[in-house]
Amino acid sequence: MYNDTIKVANKIITDEDLLEIFAQMNEKLIEYKKINDNEEKKNHMLAYNYQNWSFKDNGSCLQFEVDFYDDTQIKFDHYNNFISIFNTRLEEIKNIYVHYGLNYSVEIENQKHEYYHQYINMWIYEHKMDIEVSLSSEDKKIDAIYELIKNKILTAPEKYDDVIKKKSSITTRVGLAIGFLPALILTSAFIFIPTIREIYATGYIIYPLVCLILAFLIGGIIGSSLLDKYYKKIVPEQKYAGYDSNKGTSIYKDDIDKYVTTSEILIGKNVQNLECRQKIKVYKEKYQKWLPYEIGIMLLISILVVLLGEF
Numbered sequence: 101m102y103n104d105t106i107k108v109a110n111k112i113i114t115d116e117d118l119l120e121i122f123a124q125m126n127e128k129l130i131e132y133k134k135i136n137d138n139e140e141k142k143n144h145m146l147a148y149n150y151q152n153w154s155f156k157d158n159g160s161c162l163q164f165e166v167d168f169y170d171d172t173q174i175k176f177d178h179y180n181n182f183i184s185i186f187n188t189r190l191e192e193i194k195n196i197y198v199h200y201g202l203n204y205s206v207e208i209e210n211q212k213h214e215y216y217h218q219y220i221n222m223w224i225y226e227h228k229m230d231i232e233v234s235l236s237s238e239d240k241k242i243d244a245i246y247e248l249i250k251n252k253i254l255t256a257p258e259k260y261d262d263v264i265k266k267k268s269s270i271t272t273r274v275g276l277a278i279g280f281l282p283a284l285i286l287t288s289a290f291i292f293i294p295t296i297r298e299i300y301a302t303g304y305i306i307y308p309l310v311c312l313i314l315a316f317l318i319g320g321i322i323g324s325s326l327l328d329k330y331y332k333k334i335v336p337e338q339k340y341a342g343y344d345s346n347k348g349t350s351i352y353k354d355d356i357d358k359y360v361t362t363s364e365i366l367i368g369k370n371v372q373n374l375e376c377r378q379k380i381k382v383y384k385e386k387y388q389k390w391l392p393y394e395i396g397i398m399l400l401i402s403i404l405v406v407l408l409g410e411f
Contacts, residue, residue, distance in 0.1 A: 106231040106249070110360040111256040112374060113229060115190060115367065119183075121252065124245050125200045125220070126179040129162050132202065132241065153207040155241075158215075160204060165197040169368065193367045198222040202241055218242045220249070226370045227362045260360050263377050267331060270384050275323020276315055277387035280394040283314035284401070291405055300405040307402040327383065330376040334364070 136157040143151040164176040166185065169192050176182035186193070200220045207213035216239055221232040233246055263270070287310050290296040300307045336359035338352040364370050 102235055102237055104231075104233045104235070104246075106233070106253065108229040108231070108253055108256075108363045108365075110259045111253060111363045112259050113252070113256055113363060113365045114374060115186075115371070117252045117256065118224070118365075118367075119186070121222075121245070121249055122179070122183070122186075122198070124248055125162050125198075128241070128245060129160060129200070129202075132160060132204070133157060136204070151207060153205065153213070156205045156207060156213075158203040158205060160202045161199070162201075163199045167194040167196075168192045169194050190367055191369075191371045194226070196222070196224040196367070198224065200242075200245070206239065214239075216241075220245060224365055224367065226365055226368045229363060229365055259362070259364050260356070261377070263380050264335065264359075267335065270380065271323050271327050271331075272319075273391070274327060274383050274387045275319030275321075277319070277390040277394065278322045278326070279315040279317070279319025280311075280390070280398070282318055283311050284394065284397060286314060287311045288401060297405065304402055307405050308398050311398050311401075327380060330380050333369075333376050334373050 132155050135155045139153050139155065143153065161177065162179055164182045165173065166176070166182070167173050168189070174185065176185070198221065202216065202218045205213045205215045216236055217234070218236055218239075218241065219234050220242065223230045231249060233242075235242055235246060287307060290310075291300065300310075336354040336356055339355040339358070341351045341353040343350055364373050366374060
C-alpha cells in the first residue's frame, strides 16, 4: 500500500470537473459490484476450497456528506440522490466530503486469499480541495480514478491568472475605450467656441491632450463601475501594508501570497466566478479593438483643428 495527499492550490476547479470524478467513481463501483455478483453466482455451488474470486466485495461504497449554507447537512449513500442535489442546489453548498472505498478480497482456489482496502477521500470547500488516497501497489483497481483526479488538477486553469494580474491595465483600457467616444464628441464640440478653437490651434498637442484627459476621467468612472461587479468576487483580499504619515491613512495591498495558496472550487458562492472571468475577458477583447480607431480619429481631428485655426 502507498498513500498520497494532494492539496490543491492556485487552481480553478469547476463543477464539471467534480462531476466527472464522481461519475467515474460511481461507474467503477458499479463495475466491481457486478463482478462480485457474477462470481457469487458461479461460486455458490462450489465448495469453499474450489471457489475463485477476483473481487469479493466486503462493503465497498461511495458516500457523500454535504453541508449547506442554511446550516443543514445531508449524508448520501446513493449516488443518484446526491447528483440530483448537486445539480439543483450547487449555490447552496458550503462544502462536500466524499469517501470512495473499495473493500474486497481476492481468493484463488487452494491458495491464501488477499484482503484489500483502497480509498479516496476528498474534502471540497469553496477555497480549497484536499485529497487523501490509499492505494495498493499490487492491485490497481483504483488507480484510474486517482490519475483522473491528478489530471484534472494539473490541467485546471490558474486562479492567479492574467485577469487578476493585469486588473489595473484591463480596467484602464476598457475605461479609456469607453471614455474616448464622449471625449471626442465633447472636445470636437468645443471647436465651435472661438476662444477654445484658438487655444486648440496653438499646437498639435493641445486637442489630443484635452481629449485624453477627458477620456481617462470619463473612462475611469465607467470602466470601474462596469468591471468592478465582476472583479469583486474574484480579487485577492487586502492586507495591511503600513501607514502613510503624509496622508495620515493606512495602506492596504492585495494579499497575493495568501491568494495563491488557495483555490476556487466552483460551488457555493463561487458558482459564477468563472463566468465573471470570462465576461471580463470579453469586455477587454471588445473594447481594446476600439482604441486604435479612436486614437486615429483623435489625431485626424487634431490636424483639422490646427488647420481651421489658421483661417
